[in-house]
Amino acid sequence: MFRFNTIKDYHAALIAGQTSCIQAVDFYLNQINQHQHLNSFLEVFSEEAKLRAHQLDAMRANEKPLGKLHGVVVGIKDVLCYNEHQVSAASKILENYTAVYSATAIQHLIDEGAIIIGRQNCDEFAMGSSNENSAYGPVKNALDPTRVPGGSSGGSAVAIQANLCMVSLGSDTGGSVRQPADFCGVVGLKPSYGRISRYGLIAYASSFDQIGIFSHNVQDAALVLEVIGGTDDFDSTVSSKEVPAYSNLLAANTGAFQAPKKVAYFKETLSHPGLDPEIKKQTENYLEALVARGYTVDAIDFNLLSYLVPTYYVLTTAEASSNLSRFDGIKFGHRTADKVEDLNDLYKKSRSEGFGTEVQRRILLGTFVLSAGYFDAYFTKAQQVRQKLVDLNIDLFSKYDILVSPTVPSPAFKLGANNHSATEMFLADIYTVYANLVGIPAISIPLFKHSNGMPFGLQVMSAAFNEIQLLHFSQEMMKSKS
DSSP: OOOOSOHHHHHHHHHTTSOOHHHHHHHHHHHHHHTGGGOOEEEEOHHHHHHHHHHHHHHHHTTOOOOTTTTOEEEEETTBOOTTSBOOTTOGGGTTOBOSSOOHHHHHHHHTTOEEEEEEOOSGGGOOSSSOOOTTOOOOOSSOTTBOOOSSSHHHHHHHHTTSOSEEEEEESSSTTHHHHHHHTSEEEEOOTTSBOOTTBOOSOTTTOEEEEEESSHHHHHHHHHHHBSOOTTOTTSOOSOOOOHHHHHHHOSSSSOOOOEEEEEHHHHHOTTSOHHHHHHHHHHHHHHHHTTOEEEEEOOTTHHHHHHHHHHHHHHHHHHHGGGBSSSSBSOOOOSOOSSHHHHHHHHHHHHSOHHHHHHHHHHHHHTSTTTIIIIIIHHHHHHHHHHHHHHHHTTTOSEEEEESSSSSOOBTTTTTTOHHHHHHTTTTTHHHHHHTOOEEEEEEEEOTTSOEEEEEEEOSTTOHHHHHHHHHHHHHHHO
């Protein structure tokens, strides 16, 4: 019986001849087939994955050099382009669209020997916090199929939760990796803005989007990050900073870097009236335990918490209204079959038919805040708040190594529970949008369990491009849990 714990253990078993890539692929294909009711995958590349596995097994038999992700079975969110494969952003407007190139992150995976097993369901154009906005139906939480998995990368999170692949790639604009990781009880990492190229990622909000990683453990997330991070001539916003060998640094743990010991949290995150009492209590207990273990833990005043969600939604919807204008039935996307009177009528009908309700809502909101009469009142003001947050963040990390908070204000809620109110759904992002607004790395690690049986995590953040501190602290926290 094939079992997976870590990529390191898997590679050791491959080299020892205890398993093979084709055994791994067959196992995951069987798992996916048995869990179709979760609606995690929109498409499975069965034959292609098997062929790739046979080729990798042959390489190993011929003693050829193995890539860092040799035989690692990966699922990809349906917003990442994979050459000659369909990509739809879970939207009817891109139904049956085939990518003509691969995202840089996807190409890096392939170059290091990964096996792409399929594309995963998500909220349409990555807009949502529950994965109920997909044009192809909601994803269901594997622990309780009456509950949401979180969004927008819900399919990618459930694929790890239900053991349908070894690693998943998602995207995170305001928490779309960390929030579903929290709801599903898995590791979800959003690196610094610019750490990973966004080339080939279908854009929601370009100054916020970042490709993220779902995994069963911190070590695997670190290894995937070092593979897919780095410079790219196709993305002018990607950082030129060197990508450390994160996995080696974590494994060595020999003082190659200063282990983080100074931890901060915003007082207001734990006193917010929307925070579930059990999440509040268990997080407070955990912070006390950190002090007992020798960490410095300080509460920081943060009077901008109530501004985070409005600032985020003003700016991201403005960028979305611009990014999604290309999907007009002429250049890209669905074109109405109805009779039209003129070009404007064609645009209206095509976009109304192709875009779902939530995407339409955000396009309209973004167009409104960019309009001549409201640009200064909303968009400019939101940019000013964002700059204040950046300045505050720089000061904070000049004094502390790590910032922690709950990942979300409540555990996974029931399907349909928040559909009556967009405001309720937006507030699910209150703790995660900060990292995207200021561009720092953040991770959700599964540490806790609610009395209702659902998991929830701790969000850990560090200074921009200091992922090694983030990963080291998170790994230590996961070790203490076990």
